[in-house]
Amino acid sequence: MLMDMNSSSSTTIPVKGTIPVAYTFASPFNNPPPPLAHSSGDRKPTALWPGMYHSPLTTALWEAKSNILVRQLDPPKDAPPQTELLTKTPSQSRTCLVYHFSSDFILREQYRDPWNEVRIGKLLEDLDALAGTISVKHCSDEDSTTRPLLMVTASVDKIVLKKPISVDTDLKIVGSIIWVGRSSIEIQLEVTQSKEECCDASDSVALTANFIFVARDSKTKKAAPVNRLSPETEHEKLLLEQCEAKNSLKKRKRGGEKMAFENGELNRLQSLLAEGRIFCDMPALADRDSILLRDTCLENSMICQPQQRNIHGRIFGGFLMHRAFELAFSTAYAFAGLVPYFLEVDHVDFLKPVDVGDFLRFKSCVLYTELHNPDQPLINVEVVAHVTRPELRSSEVSNTFYFTFTVRPEAKATKNGLKLRNVVPATEEEARLILERMDADSLQ
Structure with missing residues (x-):
């Protein structure tokens, strides 16, 4: 079910309203409940909207914001843009999503992976949908005479898994706005799961995620200003200050990256390339504990279907993350020879939109490995999504994803003397990419 939260604490927030997740039931031997009732009139049933083919939780999210989104599907003709910005608190858009895994058999089976944990790829879809719901709530002026804003996923700042997420225990995601710029907002999401005997809220946090959304004018498609944010609690004020400091650091880092590379990175670059040249020129003499980056690659492709679009007719960002995660997991699995365990998604930029019918x-x-901790070796995987247009003989990068995995402890225990290979570049472009990612990770 979906809940609007009316306070700043995710553990003691009273429920203002609940919206049930449709089309699920407790046991496969029971009759399913009837579909949710929809409003009268000529409005298309929410279950038939674009984006309704992902999960029952995503369906519930679209239903929850339907009163706002129905204007975006058919905005008033010649409606003016919002001119007077409002000041809203985080609690006004705070939303909670609850997964009743313990009692809902169908829901549990939809999210179960082979290790009796939650499928991370499906969870990424829901995180993006929930962040979108929250962004729409914050940016709405609740005035049907103004032109609604289009909220677009700009980037994912970070997604970190703190502990395994079981599929047998109820799960909760709470999200709220933590920072607002001129036309962008940052949403922080916390996934919590705990046993009944566990009362420490901090120990129940299983995953954290931060999403950046940008507002676009629905008519001109240009950047549009968004409502201001007024934090109420000390925790909300602290989060706002941390976001401001983080954004300032990013700006300074972007300004100094090129000079830093020119001044001090050539030695590291040449050192990385030296081992790769041995693989290319004298493969019989190459280090058997290393492997060329190009020999770790996997690839798949798809035609984007109508069922994968959002309400704006473009491919759902969470779906892209889901597909990228599945390929990254397979890449880490083939590389390690053991079942990988997901740790985090690094910063992701959504560079270009993906449309229905695109060839993706x-x-x-595997960009590089970190082997200094034998109990938790790290596998860093890059996934690049290309929109390819064969008719035009063109290919453009839509998204670049960076995932970090380790090896599942139970899998590692079955193989004595686990040893992952170092990854080495064969070209200067690959070497620069590896160094950039290493430096970015070291600053996290």
Whole structure:
């Protein structure tokens, strides 16, 4: 079910309203409940909207914001843009999504992976949908005479898995706005799961995620200003300050990256390339504990279907993350020879929109490994999504994803003397990419 939260604490927030998740039931031997009732009139039933083919939780999210989104599907003709910005608190858009895994058999089976944990790829879809719901709530002026804004996923700042997420225990995601710029907003999401005997809220946090959304004018498609944010609690004020400091650091880092590379990175670059040249020129003499980056690659492709679009007719960002995660997982599995365990998604930029009918290609590789901690070796995987247009003989990068995995402890225990290979580049472009990612990870 979906809940609007009316306070700043995710553990003691009273429920203002609940919206049930449709079309699920407790046991496969029971009759399913009837579909949710929809409003009268000529409005299209929510279950038939674009984006309704992902999960019952995503369906519930679209239903929850239907009163706002129905204007975006058919905005008033010649409606003016919003001119007077409002000041809203985080609690006004705070939303909670609850997964009743313990009692809902169908829901549990939809999210179960082979290790009796939650499928991370499906969870990424829901995180993006929930962040979108929250962004629409914050940016709405609740005035049907103004032109609604289009909220677009700009980037994912970070997604970190803190502990395994069981599929047998109820799960909750709470999200709220933590920072607002001129036309962009940042949403923080916390996934919590705990046993009944566990009362420590901090120990129940299983995953954290931060999404950046940008507002576009629905008519001109240009950047549009968004409502202001007024934090109420000390925790909300602290989060706002941390976001401001983080954004300032990013700006300074972007300004100094090129000079830093020119001044001090050539030695590291040459060192990385030296081992790769041995593989290319004298493969019989190459280090058997290393492997060329190009030999870790996997690839798949797809035609984007109407069922994968959102209400704006474009491919759902969460769906892209889902597909990228599945390929990254397979890449880490083939590389390690053991079942990988997901740890985090690094910063992701959504560079270009993906449309229905696009030919989408996902290319993955292991960028580098970190082996200094034998109990938790790290596998860093890059997945690049290309929108390919054969008619035009063109290919453009839509998204680049960076995932970090380790090896599942129970899998590692079955193989004595686990040893992952170092990854080395064969070209200067690959070497620069590896160094950039290493430096970015070291600053996290």
